[in-house]
Amino acid sequence: MVHAVVGANWGDEGKGKITDMLAEQADIVIRFQGGANAGHTIVNEYGKFALHTLPSGVFHQNIMNIIGNGVALDIPKVIDEIKSLTDRNVPAPKLMVSNRAQVVMPYHKDFDAFEEERLGKASFGSTKSGIAPFYSDKFAKIGFEVCELFDDDLLKSKIEKILPEKNCILTEFYHHDPLTVDGLMNTLHEYRDMIAPYVGDVSTYLYDAIKEGKEILLEGQLGTMKDPDHGIYPMVTSSSTLAGYGAVGAGIPPYEIKDIVAVSKAYSSSVGAGDFVSEILDEAKADELRRRGGDGGEYGATTGRPRRMGWYDCVASRYGVRLQGATEVAFTVLDVLGYLDEIPVCVAYEIDGKETKDFPVTPLLNKAKPVYKTLPGWKTDIRGIKKYEDLPENCRNYIEFIEKEIGCPIKYVSNGPSRDDIIVR
Numbered sequence: 001m002v003h004a005v006v007g008a009n010w011g012d013e014g015k016g017k018i019t020d021m022l023a024e025q026a027d028i029v030i031r032f033q034g035g036a037n038a039g040h041t042i043v044n045e046y047g048k049f050a051l052h053t054l055p056s057g058v059f060h061q062n063i064m065n066i067i068g069n070g071v072a073l074d075i076p077k078v079i080d081e082i083k084s085l086t087d088r089n090v091p092a093p094k095l096m097v098s099n100r101a102q103v104v105m106p107y108h109k110d111f112d113a114f115e116e117e118r119l120g121k122a123s124f125g126s127t128k129s130g131i132a133p134f135y136s137d138k139f140a141k142i143g144f145e146v147c148e149l150f151d152d153d154l155l156k157s158k159i160e161k162i163l164p165e166k167n168c169i170l171t172e173f174y175h176h177d178p179l180t181v182d183g184l185m186n187t188l189h190e191y192r193d194m195i196a197p198y199v200g201d202v203s204t205y206l207y208d209a210i211k212e213g214k215e216i217l218l219e220g221q222l223g224t225m226k227d228p229d230h231g232i233y234p235m236v237t238s239s240s241t242l243a244g245y246g247a248v249g250a251g252i253p254p255y256e257i258k259d260i261v262a263v264s265k266a267y268s269s270s271v272g273a274g275d276f277v278s279e280i281l282d283e284a285k286a287d288e289l290r291r292r293g294g295d296g297g298e299y300g301a302t303t304g305r306p307r308r309m310g311w312y313d314c315v316a317s318r319y320g321v322r323l324q325g326a327t328e329v330a331f332t333v334l335d336v337l338g339y340l341d342e343i344p345v346c347v348a349y350e351i352d353g354k355e356t357k358d359f360p361v362t363p364l365l366n367k368a369k370p371v372y373k374t375l376p377g378w379k380t381d382i383r384g385i386k387k388y389e390d391l392p393e394n395c396r397n398y399i400e401f402i403e404k405e406i407g408c409p410i411k412y413v414s415n416g417p418s419r420d421d422i423i424v425r
Contacts, residue, residue, distance in 0.1 A: 002216045004243040007223025008262040008320035010270035014332030016040025019056035027214040029057030032249030033239040034221030035072030037129035043417040058093035069100035070249020072134045075191040098202035099147040108133040114174040135238035149192035203251030218246040224320035235274030262326035266334040268310035275365045278310035278346040313346045314405035319359030321408045330412035340377040346370040383416040
C-alpha cells in the first residue's frame with residue numbers, strides 16, 4: 001500500500017517528523033521531487049538532524065530509502081549527508097538511487113547564484129542550490145541522467161553539444177570564466193564513482209514491492225504554495241510539490257496512492273519571497289513566535305535563514321489540503337502557541353472590498369488582506385500529553401475550529417519535537 005506525506009502550505013510544516021513517525025510501519029520511503037534546496041528536521045534518539053535529500057526513513061534499519069527519478073540529485077551533497085549520519089553513530093542507511101534521476105551540475109548552482117545576484121531586490125529568494133537551472137535543463141532535454149554517467153562516449157558527446165550555450169551565457173551574460181570538456185568529464189567521473197554503489201532500477205523495484213504488498217511511503221518537499229502550477233507563481237519551486245506528482249517522481253501508477261497526509265503547522269511560516277497574507281507585521285511578535293517555534297526556532301533547515309512568521313491561514317490551508325487530495329491532516333508544533341493569551345486565525349481574505357474564502361491567483365493575492373477571528377489561548381505547556389481529551393479545552397477548540405474551516409480531518413496532533421510527541425485522534 002502506498003501512502004504520501006506532503007506539505008499543505010509553504011513548506012517547513014514538519015513533514016520530516018511525520019514521515020519519520022509513519023516510517024515505523026513502512027518498508028520503503030521515497031523522496032520523489034525537489035532537491036537539496038529545502039530540508040526536513042528530525043529529532044530522535046540519535047539527536048537532531050536536518051535532512052536535505054535523503055528520505056526520512058534513514059534512521060530505520062529495516063527500511064529501503066529511495067531517491068526517485070523526480071529528484072534533483074546533488075551527488076556530493078547526498079554523500080556528505082550519509083557521512084553526517086554515520087559520523088554521529090547512525091547506522092549506514094539502506095539507499096537506492098533511481099538510474100533515471102538527473103544530476104545537479106556545478107554550473108547549475110553557479111547560474112542560480114549569478115541570476116539571484118543580477119536580479120538584486122527582485123530576486124526569488126533562491127537557496128542557490130541550482131534547482132531552477134537544473135529543471136530548466138531537464139525539460140530542455142540537456143540534463144545528465146544517472147545511467148548516462150557510465151557511458152563515457154555519450155557523456156563527451158553531450159558535453160560538447162551543451163558547452164557552446166553554457167559558455168556563451170557564462171562569459172557574455174554573467175562575465176565569468178568558461179567551462180571545459182575535460183573539466184566537466186572529470187566532475188562527472190567523480191560523481192559516477194560516488195553514486196555507483198547506490199544506483200538501481202527503482203520503478204521495477206517498486207512494481208515488485210507493490211505486488212508483494214509492501215508498505216511504501218512517499219515523502220514530498222516544500223508545500224502546495226510552492227508548486228509551479230498551483231502555488232504563488234512565480235515565487236515557487238521548480239518541481240511539483242503535490243502528492244499527485246508522487247506517482248511520476250517515483251515511477252508508480254497513480255491509483256496505488258491510497259492515503260495522503262497533508263502536514264500543516266498550527267501557525268504559518270515561509271522561507272523566501274512571495275505573497276504571505278497572514279504574515280505577522282509586528283516584528284517583535286513575529287520574532288517571539290520565531291524564537292519559540294519548532295525545536296530551536298524557526299530557521300530554514302537548509303539555509304539557516306529566519307522564516308517569515310504568520311498566523312494560521314485557513315484560506316491557504318483549505319486550498320492546500322484540497323490540491324493535495326488529503327485524506328487526513330497532521331497538525332504540527334501546536335505546543336509552541338501555549339504562551340499566547342489569544343490567537344488570531346485568518347478565516348478569509350478581503351480583496352477589493354469583498355471577502356472570499358477561496359485562494360486567489362497571484363495578481364489578486366497581491367491585493368489580499370487577512371480577515372481574522374481571534375480565539376482564546378490555553379496558556380499552558382501541552383508537551384507530554386498523550387491523549388486528545390487531556391488537552392486543554394481551548395486547545396481542542398482551536399484544533400476543531402481549524403479542522404472545520406479547512407474541511408479535512410486532523411488525525412495527528414504534534415505537541416513537541418520528538419518522534420513520540422504525537423497524539424493520534
